[in-house]
Amino acid sequence: LNVLGSRGPRRMQCTMDGIPASAMGPGGTAPTQTELLHSNVESFPSIPSFRSKSTRSESFPSDELLVLKNKAPRWHEQLQCWCLNFNGRVTVASVKNFQLVASPENESVILQFGKVGKDVFTMDYQYPISAFQAFAICLSSFDTKLACE
Numbered sequence: 001l002n003v004l005g006s007r008g009p010r011r012m013q014c015t016m017d018g019i020p021a022s023a024m025g026p027g028g029t030a031p032t033q034t035e036l037l038h039s040n041v042e043s044f045p046s047i048p049s050f051r052s053k054s055t056r057s058e059s060f061p062s063d064e065l066l067v068l069k070n071k072a073p074r075w076h077e078q079l080q081c082w083c084l085n086f087n088g089r090v091t092v093a094s095v096k097n098f099q100l101v102a103s104p105e106n107e108s109v110i111l112q113f114g115k116v117g118k119d120v121f122t123m124d125y126q127y128p129i130s131a132f133q134a135f136a137i138c139l140s141s142f143d144t145k146l147a148c149e
Contacts, residue, residue: 016129090114
């Protein structure tokens with residue numbers, strides 16, 4: 001059973017503002033933290049990205065919300081478990097291991113997180129999310145315990 005009590009692998013969906021393409025640096029690189037701090041604050045979304053459609057700024061319209069969903073794992077008959085291909089980056093089986101993609105059709109992984117040792121995890125991410133967003137998403141995967149009496 002997963003954390004919500006239903007059968008099958010965990011499901012995750014993240015809705016947030018991505019890094020706007022206009023913020024990309026020379027050569028298509030994401031801006032550094034220093035560049036972000038010294039940039040025009042109005043050109044970037046605020047950290048709380050749960051603004052209503054009516055309050056979203058024109059510099060970052062509502063149709064540019066980024067929705068990431070976990071990549072569907074495949075059932076492995078021999079191992080009798082759900083599996084994802086982490087290309088050697090994740091080495092320990094864990095319910096916390098996940099990969100996020102922008103759409104089920106596009107299998108390009110935007111964020112992957114997984115266990116590599118006892119209390120040791122690895123995180124890989126790429127544009128259009130920032131290191132802060134990636135870390136926050138990964139950190140949230142640890143808060144899955146249901147309230148108990």
